[in-house]
Amino acid sequence: MLLYYISISLAIFANTFYYILQKITPGNANPVISLAVTYFSAMITCLVILPFYPNNGEGLIDSFKRLNWSSILLGVAIVGLEMGFLLAFRSGWNISTAGIFANVIVAILLIPVGLLFFKEQLKPINIAGIILCISGLFLMSRK
Numbered sequence: 712m713l714l715y716y717i718s719i720s721l722a723i724f725a726n727t728f729y730y731i732l733q734k735i736t737p738g739n740a741n742p743v744i745s746l747a748v749t750y751f752s753a754m755i756t757c758l759v760i761l762p763f764y765p766n767n768g769e770g771l772i773d774s775f776k777r778l779n780w781s782s783i784l785l786g787v788a789i790v791g792l793e794m795g796f797l798l799a800f801r802s803g804w805n806i807s808t809a810g811i812f813a814n815v816i817v818a819i820l821l822i823p824v825g826l827l828f829f830k831e832q833l834k835p836i837n838i839a840g841i842i843l844c845i846s847g848l849f850l851m852s853r854k
Contacts, residue, residue, distance in 0.1 A: 726810075733796045734806045742797050746790060808851055815844045 736745055766774060799809050819841065825831035833841075 730796070730806055730810050733793070734800045736797060736800075738801050742794060742801075745797065746793050749793065750790075812848065812851060815848055818844065 796809065796813075799813075800806065804812075822833070822841065826833070
């Protein structure tokens with residue numbers, strides 16, 4: 712249960728800094744170069760923390776063998792995500808609303824994916840939350 716709370720706390724903490732750092736990336740910096748430096752620092756970070764992550768006695772080569780195509784496409788998706796927010800902030804989106812707007816729409820788009828491919832179920836309370844989220848999007852989009 713501890714991992715349950717620690718993992719979501721890490722995601723929240725990192726996501727908060729993600730938006731702040733995206734917003735303060737210089738507007739005149741080449742976005743592709745900016746992302747290349749970002750991912751280089753991410754690779755270095757991964758290499759630094761790798762020895763501290765349990766590998767269950769498995770070697771590095773075995774760890775790579777367990778990967779599939781999803782890791783490669785995840786990299787492509789992450790570049791799209793990063794580029795999208797970087798350009799959204801440069802085009803005038805507010806830091807206080809861009810993340811909410813995008814994440815609510817993503818959550819709504821993932822509902823059928825969860826239902827059809829992962830056999831998840833929606834409870835009435837979930838449906839009420841979805842309705843509130845859609846209402847929030849409507850309210851946020853009003854000028």
